[in-house]
Amino acid sequence: MLKDITLGQYYPTNSVLHRLDPRLKLIVLFAIIVFIFISSNVFSLAFLILFIALFIIISKVPFKIYIRNIKSIVLIIALTTTLNAFYVDTGTVVLKFWNITITSGGIERAVFMTIRIILLILSSAMLTYTTTPTELTYAIESLLGPLKHLGLGNAVHTLAMMMTIALRFIPTLVEETEKIMNAQKSRGADLESGPLLKRIKSLLPILIPLLISSFRRAYDLAEAMECRCYSGGKGRQRMKQFKLGVRDYISIFIVILLIASILVINYLYSAGIIYLNVW
Amino acid sequence: MDNIIEVKNVSFEYDIESEKKPILKDFSVSFQRGSFTVILGRNGSGKSTLAKLLNGLNKPSSGKVFVDGMDTSLPEYEIEIKRRVGMVFQNPDNQLIATIVEEDVAFGPENLGFEPGEIRRRVDNALKAVDMYDYRRHAPHKLSGGQKQRVAIAGIIAMEPRCLVLDEPTAMLDPKGRQEVMQVIRRLNKEKNITIILITHYMDEAVNADRVIVMDGGKIVLDGPPKEVFSKPNIIKQSGLDLPQPTELIFQLKEAGFEFQDGIISVDECVNALKRALTQEV
Numbered sequence: 001m002l003k004d005i006t007l008g009q010y011y012p013t014n015s016v017l018h019r020l021d022p023r024l025k026l027i028v029l030f031a032i033i034v035f036i037f038i039s040s041n042v043f044s045l046a047f048l049i050l051f052i053a054l055f056i057i058i059s060k061v062p063f064k065i066y067i068r069n070i071k072s073i074v075l076i077i078a079l080t081t082t083l084n085a086f087y088v089d090t091g092t093v094v095l096k097f098w099n100i101t102i103t104s105g106g107i108e109r110a111v112f113m114t115i116r117i118i119l120l121i122l123s124s125a126m127l128t129y130t131t132t133p134t135e136l137t138y139a140i141e142s143l144l145g146p147l148k149h150l151g152l153g154n155a156v157h158t159l160a161m162m163m164t165i166a167l168r169f170i171p172t173l174v175e176e177t178e179k180i181m182n183a184q185k186s187r188g189a190d191l192e193s194g195p196l197l198k199r200i201k202s203l204l205p206i207l208i209p210l211l212i213s214s215f216r217r218a219y220d221l222a223e224a225m226e227c228r229c230y231s232g233g234k235g236r237q238r239m240k241q242f243k244l245g246v247r248d249y250i251s252i253f254i255v256i257l258l259i260a261s262i263l264v265i266n267y268l269y270s271a272g273i274i275y276l277n278v279w
Numbered sequence: 280m281d282n283i284i285e286v287k288n289v290s291f292e293y294d295i296e297s298e299k300k301p302i303l304k305d306f307s308v309s310f311q312r313g314s315f316t317v318i319l320g321r322n323g324s325g326k327s328t329l330a331k332l333l334n335g336l337n338k339p340s341s342g343k344v345f346v347d348g349m350d351t352s353l354p355e356y357e358i359e360i361k362r363r364v365g366m367v368f369q370n371p372d373n374q375l376i377a378t379i380v381e382e383d384v385a386f387g388p389e390n391l392g393f394e395p396g397e398i399r400r401r402v403d404n405a406l407k408a409v410d411m412y413d414y415r416r417h418a419p420h421k422l423s424g425g426q427k428q429r430v431a432i433a434g435i436i437a438m439e440p441r442c443l444v445l446d447e448p449t450a451m452l453d454p455k456g457r458q459e460v461m462q463v464i465r466r467l468n469k470e471k472n473i474t475i476i477l478i479t480h481y482m483d484e485a486v487n488a489d490r491v492i493v494m495d496g497g498k499i500v501l502d503g504p505p506k507e508v509f510s511k512p513n514i515i516k517q518s519g520l521d522l523p524q525p526t527e528l529i530f531q532l533k534e535a536g537f538e539f540q541d542g543i544i545s546v547d548e549c550v551n552a553l554k555r556a557l558t559q560e561v
């Protein structure tokens with residue numbers, strides 16, 4: 001169960017997306033997220049779907065890897081879909097039983113929300129599949145770079161270093177948690193049943209060993225970093241240098257095109273020039 | 280004689296709750312450039328404490344440690360000494376800091392501020408030296424223990440050190456991982472002429488060394504070529520250690536009244552000695 005965490009699971013395929021500047025990818029992801037939420041009509045949403053589908057193909061990451069991500073949040077999707085379907089009561093009544101009515105407006109909203117959540121998951125997964133966590137932290141460090149002029153240079157470096165280390169140790173700690181859980185279970189610990197309070201209490205024998213071993217690790221890691229001549233961000237170089245290249249400029253152009261298209265579609269739709277009526 | 284590291288009359292103690300716990304007293308030892316030294320000793324005999332003195336991670340409370348003539352207690356040599364004397368620890372998981380192998384190996388050279396091209400060259404060379412080049416884009420947590428430890432070694436080699444101190448690098452590995460790591464260490468010594476100081480619990484890893492040091496209670500109790508050290512079984516056993524298996528076998532046979540020459544430490548020597556003895560009997 002714990003192994004399903006896909007946070008920061010890089011999937012190397014050497015596609016164009018993998019080789020893009022991580023800063024650019026991060027900004028584009030933010031743009032896409034914004035557009036997912038301002039795409040308020042069928043046309044712009046369809047346009048976005050097309051666009052993200054294209055990206056998925058370009059990324060060369062197998063589609064089933066993306067699906068795995070969606071599976072893990074199927075419950076959340078189902079919940080928001082039903083809630084939306086029940087609570088929105090605009091449009092014509094489509095279905096009515098007892099005192100529950102489902103309207104065309106409700107269905108429309110539910111479908112929209114589902115598609116939005118899925119697009120959101122797909123596009124952020126795409127970023128983590130095509131970008132190593134180190135590149136991501138580099139992107140964040142670089143985008144926060146202007147803060148250095150406010151005398152926050154050290155804080156920015158420290159933040160980036162902390163993120164790198166956290167990402168590196170998540171799988172290690174997950175593995176360790178599983179080991180400790182199994183060890184406690186084999187000693188007869190019951191972790192999965194009983195009232196909530198009891199279950200919370202039964203977590204203590206897991207959390208305490210985990211905490212102690214994390215301190216041990218932190219101490220070891222600090223020594224290992226010192227042995228590798230680490231002394232903060234000053235004078236540090238990067239093996240990977242990112243300079244915006246032709247590839248990146250083309251992507252910027254495409255993204256601007258995307259932004260413009262969605263704005264145009266939204267305008268045309270609200271002006272009633274294009275419309276779709278399924279009801 | 281050209282020594283890369285000289286430890287001169289060093290004392291060292293840990294402060295525990297304002298109490299001093301002396302570990303080493305008036306301790307002296309030196310390591311010859313290009314040599315392969317194995318340090319043996321039971322748990323708590325002070326091996327790790329000594330190891331950390333060699334690159335300035337521990338600072339002596341009295342006496343001096345010199346690396347290529349540089350005093351480890353002086354702050355101005357701090358980085359240069361750590362670059363020249365690389366250190367590898369027991370648990371590979373706690374030494375790797377990045378999520379991709381090559382990015383981890385780059386950490387040291389990045390800290391030293393080399394140009395990106397130079398960092399790339401060092402990373403590639405280091406990964407090739409430990410046979411992990413094909414894994415350069417992999418995530419460390421998906422590698423085997425032996426592979427992780429080789430990546431950790433590459434991370435040090437990328438700083439191009441002159442000396443490598445390894446503190447029980449094979450203790451957490453399976454036999455295959457141990458073999459891989461030992462092979463890499465021997466090769467670094469032979470081909471790159473890197474001075475090796477290897478702390479270990481495995482006697483068979485000591486057999487091929489140039490020099491074996493046995494420590495007990497913060498003191499050196501034996502020091503010499505392996506043949507010489509292992510021909511003193513009583514002192515070895517008093518120090519809480521085992522003999523290498525071939526030596527132990529010959530030792531037992533001698534106790535039982537058979538005659539064998541001294542200094543049998545490798546399996547081959549043992550086989551030959553037994554063959555000779557058996558053919559003589561018939």
Ligand SMILES: Nc1ncnc2c1ncn2[C@@H]1O[C@H](COP(=O)(O)OP(=O)(O)O)[C@@H](O)[C@H]1O
Binds near residue numbers: 300328
């Ligand atoms: N950080 C520390 N603080 C206090 N005591 C320590 C510390 N590290 C080691 N010791 C003590 O120093 C002694 C020698 O330990 P160490 O050098 O780790 O031996 P070895 O590596 O041979 O097992 C042990 O008694 C140990 O308990």
Ligand SMILES: [Mg+2]
Binds near residue numbers: 326327328446
């Ligand atoms: Mg030790």
